Amino acid sequence: MTRKATRLTVEGLFAGYGRIEVLHGLSLAVAAGELLAVVGANGAGKTTLLRVISGLLPARAGRVLLDGRAVTGIAAEKLASAGLTHVPENRLVFPGMSVADNLSLGAYSRRRGSGQAVEQDRRFVLDLFPRLAHRLAQPAGTLSGGEQQMLAIGRGLMARPKALLLDEPSLGLAPKLVSEIFAVLGSLRDQGDLATVVVEQNARAALRIADRAVVLDRGRVLLSGTPKALLTDPRVQAAYLGRGYTEVAP
Amino acid sequence: MTGPWPPTSRTVRDRGVIDFLQLTVAGLSAGSAYGLVAVGFVTIHSVTGIINLAQGEFAMVAAFVAIALLAAGLPLPIAALLAVLVVALGAAAVERVAIAPAAGSSVVAYIMLTLGVSITLKASALLIEGPQPSALPAFTPGILSFGGVLVRPQDLWILAATAVAALGLYGFLERTVTGKAFRACAEQPTAARLVGISPSRMSTLSFVLAGVVGAVAGVASSPVIQTDWNIGLFLGLKGFVAASLGGLASIPAAIAGGLLLGVVESLGAFYISSGLRDAIAFFVLIVVLVARPSGVFSTHAGVRAGVRAH
Ligand SMILES: Nc1ncnc2c1ncn2[C@@H]1O[C@H](COP(=O)(O)OP(=O)(O)OP(=O)(O)O)[C@@H](O)[C@H]1O
Numbered sequence: 182m183t184r185k186a187t188r189l190t191v192e193g194l195f196a197g198y199g200r201i202e203v204l205h206g207l208s209l210a211v212a213a214g215e216l217l218a219v220v221g222a223n224g225a226g227k228t229t230l231l232r233v234i235s236g237l238l239p240a241r242a243g244r245v246l247l248d249g250r251a252v253t254g255i256a257a258e259k260l261a262s263a264g265l266t267h268v269p270e271n272r273l274v275f276p277g278m279s280v281a282d283n284l285s286l287g288a289y290s291r292r293r294g295s296g297q298a299v300e301q302d303r304r305f306v307l308d309l310f311p312r313l314a315h316r317l318a319q320p321a322g323t324l325s326g327g328e329q330q331m332l333a334i335g336r337g338l339m340a341r342p343k344a345l346l347l348d349e350p351s352l353g354l355a356p357k358l359v360s361e362i363f364a365v366l367g368s369l370r371d372q373g374d375l376a377t378v379v380v381e382q383n384a385r386a387a388l389r390i391a392d393r394a395v396v397l398d399r400g401r402v403l404l405s406g407t408p409k410a411l412l413t414d415p416r417v418q419a420a421y422l423g424r425g426y427t428e429v430a431p
Numbered sequence: 432m433t434g435p436w437p438p439t440s441r442t443v444r445d446r447g448v449i450d451f452l453q454l455t456v457a458g459l460s461a462g463s464a465y466g467l468v469a470v471g472f473v474t475i476h477s478v479t480g481i482i483n484l485a486q487g488e489f490a491m492v493a494a495f496v497a498i499a500l501l502a503a504g505l506p507l508p509i510a511a512l513l514a515v516l517v518v519a520l521g522a523a524a525v526e527r528v529a530i531a532p533a534a535g536s537s538v539v540a541y542i543m544l545t546l547g548v549s550i551t552l553k554a555s556a557l558l559i560e561g562p563q564p565s566a567l568p569a570f571t572p573g574i575l576s577f578g579g580v581l582v583r584p585q586d587l588w589i590l591a592a593t594a595v596a597a598l599g600l601y602g603f604l605e606r607t608v609t610g611k612a613f614r615a616c617a618e619q620p621t622a623a624r625l626v627g628i629s630p631s632r633m634s635t636l637s638f639v640l641a642g643v644v645g646a647v648a649g650v651a652s653s654p655v656i657q658t659d660w661n662i663g664l665f666l667g668l669k670g671f672v673a674a675s676l677g678g679l680a681s682i683p684a685a686i687a688g689g690l691l692l693g694v695v696e697s698l699g700a701f702y703i704s705s706g707l708r709d710a711i712a713f714f715v716l717i718v719v720l721v722a723r724p725s726g727v728f729s730t731h732a733g734v735r736a737g738v739r740a741h
């Protein structure tokens with residue numbers, strides 16, 4: 182099996198807020214065409230990890246590499262044009278702006294590039310999420326939760342990322358919508374060039390499509406391996422796949 | 432122009448109506464200047480969380496610059512446009528020099544910095560121009576009469592300038608990529624950063640926009656209200672009251688608030704007491720503060736984080 186080049190690498194990452202240290206020397210790597218699931222309990226540091234990778238939060242130590250280039254310390258607004266896209270927790274769509282404007286702002290980092298390529302990607306996103314196509318003029322704040330999640334992902338894709346970070350894309354969605362969204366993530370991965378990191382509380386859904394997964398525990402990687410191995414690991418079963426676990430999300 | 436404006440027409444039979452209309456037009460004219468200053472408060476506050484206490488001084492400086500350029504021999508339209516440009520650039524410089532380096536400060540510290548800018552501009556004006564007021568000439572001389580209702584052409588100029596500035600701003604924010612990015616940064620700063628919008632650039636842009644609208648207000652109203660070193664205090668205060676009517680968040684509400692305040696002031700000064708003119712703004716402010724205290728001083732944390740992140 183030929184392994185694809187590593188797209189995103191995190192090495193010995195330390196980060197936190199004020200006096201609290203949340204990540205204690207965390208490392209992971211994702212290849213192009215690979216989907217990595219990051220699971221872990223509330224407060225394990227999953228969101229913090231993504232915030233550090235995308236430059237929203239400074240790392241205290243350690244490195245983040247994108248295609249072998251160190252991007253640690255680069256501000257989020259600059260990293261966006263380097264091919265790293267972060268679809269944040271709680272979607273954070275631009276509520277007062279139309280679906281169309283939200284999508285076109287997703288391509289803001291490409292505003293000096295080809296308008297034709299952006300238009301192509303817009304069509305691609307609307308094909309992925311046909312519901313959005315019917316609501317282009319609607320203010321994003323009036324979309325349903327699921328539609329907002331689709332918009333947030335679509336907006337992220339408009340940047341044409343090389344690495345895509347998703348923070349709890351299933352949060353608050355009905356099971357049917359969850360599978361819809363994960364199917365889209367799987368198909369994006371299958372196109373072969375995108376490295377995807379999906380942070381999920383809904384471990385089952387994430388592990389179903391992931392190539393590899395890591396279990397985060399209090400800011401450290403507790404376990405990592407194939408979904409199959411993790412699903413059968415008694416520690417994972419006890420902690421993350423217990424009965425009722427998937428109902429935890431509001 | 433001498434004597435109080437508007438001249439009240441006591442000899443006409445239906446003087447009541449005419450007085451009312453003249454007062455209303457004068458109120459709308461003053462009110463559009465307040466409205467433009469108010470828009471400046473909104474643009475800066477919506478992106479940075481800062482209440483810019485130098486907002487009125489932008490208007491004052493623009494008027495003095497226009498007066499100086501006119502005196503230097505430039506035609507009035509050129510002098511007026513250059514004054515707007517100078518203040519727009521000056522506002523950008525204020526943001527870069529006084530605000531941006533303080534990244535990481537509390538909003539109160541930022542507001543104090545703008546107070547410092549305000550005092551500096553006032554003191555400079557006093558030093559350069561002296562205490563006596565001066566004014567631009569009316570853009571077109573004379574008095575217009577609409578069926579007995581006397582209107583200063585300058586009032587129409589102010590209304591027109593306000594309409595042009597407001598529509599220009601609207602077109603910019605609604606139609607251009609940068610304008611949309613500006614709104615995105617105000618609505619959802621974290622997501623804005625994640626799509627590549629720089630909060631520090633948008634912060635600079637917010638000052639430029641505030642400088643432009645403030646300058647238009649200062650230049651257009653100078654022939655009517657006279658410009659002195661301290662006029663920014665009154666314009667700024669009334670602009671702030673107008674902006675607070677819309678919770679410091681809405682541009683149309685800021686303009687409507689300005690117009691409303693101008694008309695109420697003008698009518699109140701005539702029908703109740705002329706000594707009341709400047710007090711009316713304070714009454715309105717108190718009512719707003721009591722009715723929605725959080726609406727006025729609410730600053731969204733994320734926005735501040737955006738500025739801080741530089
Ligand atoms: N802005 C902040 N200031 C202080 N502490 C924070 C901040 N954000 C997160 N934390 C703390 O950092 C720890 C990790 O938070 P994080 O949001 O990364 O967890 P998470 O794994 O994403 O949890 P969840 O599954 O609930 O989203 C928590 O203990 C949290 O209280």
Ligand SMILES: [Mg+2]
Nearest residue numbers: 227228229270
């Ligand atoms: Mg989280």
